[in-house]
Amino acid sequence: MNLVILVVVVVAVIAFIWFLYNSIIVAKLRVNEALSQIDVQLKRRTDLIPNLVEAVKGYAKHEKQLFEDVTKERANLVSAKSVEEKAKANNQLTETFKSIFAVAEAYPALRASENFMQLQEEVSDTENKIAYSRQFYNSNVLDYNTKLVIFPNVLIAGMLGFKPAEFFAATEEEKKAVKVSF
Amino acid sequence: MNIYSAISSNKNKTWLIMFLFVVFITTLVYVFSKAMGFSLGLAGIALVIAGITSIGSYYYSDKLVLATTGAKEIKKSDYPKYYRTVENMCIAAGLSMPKVYIVEDASPNAFATGRDPKHAVVCATTGLLAMMDDAELEGVIAHELSHIKNYDIRLMGVVVVLVGFIAIISDLFIRATFYSNSDDNKASSIFLILAIVFAILSPIAATLIQLAVSRKREYLADASGALLTRYPEGLASALEKLAHDKTPPRVASNATAHLYIENPFDNKKVKNFFTGLFNTHPPLEERIKILRQM
Numbered sequence: 001m002n003l004v005i006l007v008v009v010v011v012a013v014i015a016f017i018w019f020l021y022n023s024i025i026v027a028k029l030r031v032n033e034a035l036s037q038i039d040v041q042l043k044r045r046t047d048l049i050p051n052l053v054e055a056v057k058g059y060a061k062h063e064k065q066l067f068e069d070v071t072k073e074r075a076n077l078v079s080a081k082s083v084e085e086k087a088k089a090n091n092q093l094t095e096t097f098k099s100i101f102a103v104a105e106a107y108p109a110l111r112a113s114e115n116f117m118q119l120q121e122e123v124s125d126t127e128n129k130i131a132y133s134r135q136f137y138n139s140n141v142l143d144y145n146t147k148l149v150i151f152p153n154v155l156i157a158g159m160l161g162f163k164p165a166e167f168f169a170a171t172e173e174e175k176k177a178v179k180v181s182f
Numbered sequence: 183m184n185i186y187s188a189i190s191s192n193k194n195k196t197w198l199i200m201f202l203f204v205v206f207i208t209t210l211v212y213v214f215s216k217a218m219g220f221s222l223g224l225a226g227i228a229l230v231i232a233g234i235t236s237i238g239s240y241y242y243s244d245k246l247v248l249a250t251t252g253a254k255e256i257k258k259s260d261y262p263k264y265y266r267t268v269e270n271m272c273i274a275a276g277l278s279m280p281k282v283y284i285v286e287d288a289s290p291n292a293f294a295t296g297r298d299p300k301h302a303v304v305c306a307t308t309g310l311l312a313m314m315d316d317a318e319l320e321g322v323i324a325h326e327l328s329h330i331k332n333y334d335i336r337l338m339g340v341v342v343v344l345v346g347f348i349a350i351i352s353d354l355f356i357r358a359t360f361y362s363n364s365d366d367n368k369a370s371s372i373f374l375i376l377a378i379v380f381a382i383l384s385p386i387a388a389t390l391i392q393l394a395v396s397r398k399r400e401y402l403a404d405a406s407g408a409l410l411t412r413y414p415e416g417l418a419s420a421l422e423k424l425a426h427d428k429t430p431p432r433v434a435s436n437a438t439a440h441l442y443i444e445n446p447f448d449n450k451k452v453k454n455f456f457t458g459l460f461n462t463h464p465p466l467e468e469r470i471k472i473l474r475q476m
Binding site: 030034037041135 | 266269270271273274275276412
């Protein structure tokens with residue numbers, strides 16, 4: 001009789017851990033999938049940089065510092081491994097892009113060139129897409145991290161080797177924009 | 183009702199409607215042929231045909247809907263802003279990219295169709311694209327993508343074809359009885375019986391649509407859409423524009439009315455029996471109010 005109870009308890013515990021593990025792993029896979037979506041957009045962004053530099057160089061040769069910055073930051077973004085590094089490199093790049101477009105304001109011929117206008121549109125489209133993929137990623141991270149800390153998951157999530165995922169941080173400016181009330 | 187319960191409830195309701203349709207048509211033909219002394223093999227044929235129609239409605243309802251509305255597929259270069267908005271909202275929702283269509287119609291409206299997120303279509307009228315600014319268009323597209331994500335499109339697609347089929351046939355029979363002056367007594371009595379049967383069926387079919395296409399799902403799509411854009415005001419102001427617009431729709435019928443973001447028959451002066459029954463959408467004012475409170 002005791003043996004039967006023991007077996008029932010063991011089976012129940014195994015079933016519980018099994019169920020828990022699956023539910024957490026699904027959430028974790030969603031996080032990874034969402035992160036790869038961000039990577040796709042970041043890749044698109046880094047691919048745009050050489051074209052943009054070429055286009056601006058033709059009109060504004062002496063803005064050397066700016067071109068060096070953007071090339072360096074591009075390298076940073078490409079080599080970034082962790083979510084935090086990626087977010088940081090990406091946010092820096094956003095700032096530099098702003099400077100490039102500010103510089104372009106001083107060159108009417110550049111602004112008017114079709115190539116540049118198209119690039120500008122591509123850049124802003126990519127920025128939007130990065131913002132949306134980040135939003136999707138962060139909501140998945142929230143979902144996953146919540147699964148790790150709620151009871152009773154919290155008792156065994158650590159033992160199963162699950163660690164909380166990192167949020168993809170927005171720039172300071174973007175954080176402010178969210179607070180605007182309507 | 184959250185999104186996960188919405189998905190499973192939609193999937194179950196789809197099967198139920200497909201099943202009921204087959205049972206319904208077969209029973210009807212069986213009773214009819216028994217009363218008229220026809221061979222009962224007729225009911226077997228009806229079973230096969232209803233079964234094929236039912237399965238066909240599952241796979242091809244989107245094609246039928248697109249054909250009846252006269253929608254055309256577009257490329258990114260045709261309407262870059264529209265296409266990009268769909269891309270962006272798909273990224274935010276974590277959906278794969280649906281096919282993007284437009285309808286040449288000055289009346290602003292939009293709908294989504296298909297059977298699951300991998301076989302989905304988003305469609306907007308040219309009037310909508312011309313009227314909405316970026317944030318409003320984003321709101322509308324996010325609303326439509328929520329219908330895709332919730333599997334509303336699968337249920338609506340099957341409802342359009344199957345229940346719409348019954349509604350149209352009953353409409354047809356009722357008219358045929360009113361206008362027929364046949365001297366042939368037997369023929370006219372057959373028509374009369376059919377007319378009575380369908381006259382009873384028609385409100386039932388409409389009620390089914392009401393049940394399936396509950397108003398809750400519009401509110402839910404509004405809410406999940408706002409979650410994607412993080413800007414409920416976008417959709418609210420888009421709905422406001424729709425409420426003030428008086429352009430009559432060119433292509434919409436009773437059967438497809440509930441697909442749209444806004445009831446296309448709202449501003450019709452003469453509301454007939456059917457449009458009253460097919461009152462598929464909650465009032466825009468109410469939806470705007472809820473969005474503004476978010």
